[in-house]
Amino acid sequence: MVSDLVDVKNNGSEPSFLKYAGKGRGLKSWIFSVDHKRIGIMYLISTLLFFAVGVTFGFLMRLELFAPGRTIMDPQTYNSIFTLHGVIMIFLFIIPGLPAVFGNFFLPILIGAKDVAFPRINLLSWWLLILGGLMAVTSILLPGGPADTGWTFYIPYSVRTGTNVSLALMAAFVLGFSSILTGINFVTTVHRLRAPGMTWFKMPLFVWSLYATAWIQVLATPIIGITLLLVAVERWFGVGIFDPALGGDPVLFQHLFWIYSHPAVYIMILPAMGVVSEVIPVFARRTIFGYKFIAYSSMAIAVFGSLVWAHHMFTAGMSDTGQFVFSLLTFLVAIPSAIKVFNWTATLYKGSIELHPAMLFALGFIFLFSIGGLTGLFQGTLSVSIQTHDTSFIVAHFHYVMFGGTGFGIFAALHYWWPKMFGKLYNLKAAKISFWFLFIGFNVLYFPMFVMGWLGMPRRYYDYLPEFTTYHRLSTIGSWILITGLIIMFWNLLYAVKRGKVTHEKNLWGGETLEWSVDTPPTLENFNEIPTVTAGPYEYKNNEIENKKVEDVV
Amino acid sequence: MIEKNQMSEEHSHSYGIYILVWLGLMTLTAVTVAVAGINFGALTVATALLVASIKSFLVLKIFMHLNVEQKVFKIFVGAALFFIIVSFVLLFADYSFL
C-alpha cells in the first residue's frame, strides 16, 4: 500500500508540525493551534500529567493498606483519595487517553485527510479538558475538602456530604462535554473526509474502533451529563429528584449513572483494541485474521455494551426480572470481545513475530484483558455477583480490563507511534525492561485482590481484618514494582524527545497504513497531495519485511 | 474541495409545504388538548404521546429536511432513537416487575 500512493515526496523544505510558527510563536502557537497533531500532543501532555496524579493517589492508597488500621492517613482522607483516584483516572486519563491523543493525532492521517472535520471544535475539546481538570483540582483545595463519595457519587450520600461534591460534579460535566465534542468530530470526520479509494472496509481497524467509540461518546455521555447536573441542582436548590427524603429513588440514580458509565468502559477499551489490531499485523508480519469480523465486532460492542448497565446493580434492590434480563445481556456482550481475541491470536499463528516493545504491550493486553474480561463474565452470573459485588474482586476485575487492557493499549500506542510523532528514537531495550516490570508488577498488585475479594475483603474500606494482611502486603509491593516500570518507561520516552537519536525514517516498523507513508514527524498538512487508496491496510505478502530499519540507541 | 449545499439543489424551494405542515401541527395540538379532557385512563397518555410523536415526526421530516437529506442522516436518527427507546424499555424491565 505504501507503494501505491500518489507522490508524497517531501522536498525537504516543509518543516514538521513541531516547528512551524503558525499564529504567533511559542506557547500561543500551541494552545491556540487548530492543528490536530498539536492538539493531540497537548492532550498527551495533559493526560499524562493527570495520570501521574492518579498514580500518586493509587500509590498512597496502597501505602495506607499495607497494614490494618491507620498507616499514613485518616479514614476521611482515604475516602477522598479513592474518590479522586477514580475521577482523575477515568475522566482525565482513560476516557480521553487513546481517542484524544492518538485519535486526534492519527485519525486524519490514517484516512488520508489533512485534519478533522471541525478543527476549532477540536481545540475547544482540549480547552474543556483543561477547564474540567482545573475544576477537579480546585475541588481538592477549597474548604470542605475533596469529594468522598467514590467516583460513582451514589445517592443519598452525595446529596448529604459537605465535601466539594458539586464542584466535582460540574468538573465531570465539563469533561463529558469535551468527550462529546470529540465524538461528534470523529463521526463526521470518518464519514466525510476519507481519501478517494478509502472505502469503509479499507479503513484501518484503529479507525473503526475510534468510530464506534465516537458513537458511544455522542449517545451515552449526555445521560451522565444530565444525571450529575441533577445531583448538583438537588444539592443547591433542594429540588426533589433522587433524594429519598423528598420521595426520590436512589436506585433510579444508579440506573441513570450506569446507563452512561457502562458504555463508558467501552469508550475506554475499544480504541485500545484498535491499537492491538494495528500493532499485531505489523509485528507478526501477517495480515489481520478476520478484518471484517473485527470491524463489525467493534460496532457490536458499542451497541450491546449500551444494553447491560444494570449488571453494576445486582445487589442494589432491582426486580428479579431486571436482574435476569441484564445478566443475559451481559453474557451476550462478551461474544464480540471474544471474537477479537480469537482473531488476534489467529493472526499470530504462523506469523513472523518480532517482540518489539509495542508488540509486547499488545500481547500483554491480550493476556490481561482476557483475565479481566473473564472475571467480568463471572460477575455477570447473578449468584457470583452477590458474593463479589463491592469486594476487592471487582477492583481486580476492572483494573485488569481498564489498566491491563486500556492502560497497556496506551503503552503499546506510545511505543508504536512515538518516533513518528517526535522524530526521535527511544531505547528499545529500556522499553522492553519497563514492560516486564509493568507486567509483573501489575499481576502482583492486582491478582491478590481477586483472592481476597472472594474471601470477603470489601472495596473502599480503609481498614481490614488481619487475615487479609498478607494479600494487601503483596499487592502493595506489586504497586512498587509497577511504578518502577512506569518510571523506566516514561523516562525512556521523555529522554528520547529531549536527547534521543533523530530519525526521519518514514516507515520505521514496516507498517502498511498511511501514517507510515508521511514524513517523520508529519508536516502541517500531513500529505503533499491527498493519496488515492487502492489496497487494504494490512496486506503483507509472505511475511515480507519491507522498508524496515530499526536503529538502537544504547 | 468546495462542496456546496448539495441538498436543496435537488428540490425546488417553496413556502407552501411548510405552511401546510404548520397547519397540521396546530391542528394536532388542538386534538391533543381536546382528547386530554376525556379520561381514557392509560390510553390518554398513550394518545398524547402518539400525537406528540407524530408532531415530532413532521418537524423532523419536513422542517428539518430529513426527507431530502442523504440517507445516512436518517440512519443516524434511527440509531439515536434506537438507543433512547431500548434504554427506556430496559429501564422499565426493572420497574414494571417489582
Next chain:
Amino acid sequence: MSNSPLAVHADHAHRDDIGSRMGMWLFLFTELILFGGMFFLYSVYRFTNQEAFHIAAKELNTLVGTFNTAILLTSSLTIVLSIVAIQKNNRKLSIYFQLITVALALGFLVNKFFEWSAKFHHGIYPGGEELLAKSKGEILFFGLYYVMTGLHGLHVIIGMVLISWMTVYTAKGIVNKDNYVKLETAGLYWHLVDIIWIFLFPLFYLIT
C-alpha cells in the same frame, strides 16, 4: 495547496455543508438524550406516583401551556421560512422571519416567567413550605417541572442567541443565497428546542 510554513491551517478553504449539518445533527442527539434522561425520570416517577402526579398537574394552567406550544410551533415555521427566503435571495424577508422567530421565543419566555412567578407566589418552589407540605409524588412532580422547563428555557435562550447571531450574518451578507448552512444549522437547533417542548407539553399540562 499552500506550502507556506507560516500558513495557519486552512480551515476556510475546505467547505463541507453536509459535514456541517452532520455535526449539528450529532450535537442535537446529545441534547435530545440530555432531556431524554429527564424524561426517563419523569416516566418512572409517574409510573410509581400516578395519583400524586395527577393532582399536582392540576396546578398548571393548560391554556398558557397550549398557547406556548402554539408559539413555539409557529417559531419553527418562521425559521424554516427564513431559509426558503434566503434560498430565493430575499435577504430582507429572511431577516424578518428570523426576527419574528426571536420575538416568538421571547414571548414564550415571558409566559414562562409569569407561570413560574405565579407558582413561586403560591409557595410552590423547591424548598418552599407549601411544596414540602405536599405528598412525595407531588414534590417529585414539581421538582421535575422546574428542572425540565427550566433547562428547556435555557435552551430557548441559547436558540435566541444563535438565531440573532445568524440575523447579523444575514444582514452582513455572510449568510447568503449561495452559503446559508449556518442558518440551516441554527434552524436545526431551534427545531429541536421545539420538539422537546412538544413532548414536555402533554406530559406536564395534559394529564389532568
